């Protein structure tokens with residue numbers, strides 16, 4: 001085994017960080033790569049790609065959304081003798097009606113999935129739905145900390161998946177031959193409405209937090225008043241709005257299929273995040 005046998009890109013992000021910890025806890029050698037992480041890797045600077053891939057056997061690919069850089073990166077990985085790829089994708093990627101795609105995200109990820117499948121290497125694709133960690137580390141976190149989550153998502157529900165489960169599936173795929181050629185769609189065990197999710201976090205933290213549904217127009221206007229460029233505000237609304245339609249409320253069995261156990265509940269996510277100080281006041 002070389003010094004760094006597994007490359008994890010997006011290593012400071014919600015899934016990558018947990019993948020790195022789990023691999024290291026298992027005693028495996030990891031190159032943790034991102035722009036601001038241990039090993040400097042930038043999707044937009046191809047001069048950083050070779051050093052990231054040097055001596056690596058397996059790669060977790062967290063791509064830069066809205067680009068088609070995974071295809072040339074995979075070609076480079078093949079030249080470096082990489083054997084196995086695990087790609088971070090998303091649920092609904094093969095459904096053109098799943099969400100509006102103002103930034104070319106869907107097109108980019110579809111191209112990445114095709115590149116990985118056509119690579120000739122062993123591959124696994126992880127397709128999670130909405131991460132539970134959006135409430136603690138992602139773009140709902142500010143609202144939760146402020147005590148009021150204001151979103152244009154009505155009373156929609158989603159099968160929020162814990163990033164710990166995503167990481168566990170990715171680690172299994174990186175380290176165990178049985179996952180080659182599989183696509184794992186990942187959700188939590190139950191669809192949870194935004195009001196319910198916020199109430200669960202409120203209970204876990206002992207803090208008063210509420211969910212306020214907004215219209216798309218109200219939401220965009222609020223973001224613009226806070227200084228967000230109108231096009232970006234509209235793009236955020238495009239991402240959130242399908243939640244209100246229940247687009248992500250269906251359940252997927254990927255965690256059970258990959259790991260032989262059920263996914264963690266939203267309440268488990270909320271309690272463990274609160275216990276770890278994930279919502280500082």
Ligand SMILES: NC(=O)c1ccc[n+]([C@@H]2O[C@H](COP(=O)([O-])OP(=O)(O)OC[C@H]3O[C@@H](n4cnc5c(N)ncnc54)[C@H](OP(=O)(O)O)[C@@H]3O)[C@@H](O)[C@H]2O)c1
Pocket residue numbers: 009010011012013014015016033034035036037041042043044062063064065088089090091128129130131134138
């Ligand atoms: N959040 C969700 O609910 C959700 C649901 C389904 C699918 N997804 C998909 O999951 C992926 C995101 O995964 P995530 O949530 O684990 O990541 P994340 O928390 O958004 O973190 C992104 C990671 O990418 C790195 N990064 C950003 N720009 C980079 C660049 N130019 N070059 C190299 N690294 C760069 C960041 O680190 P540095 O800043 O250090 O570079 C960070 O480690 C996206 O493709 C998203 O579409 C997300």
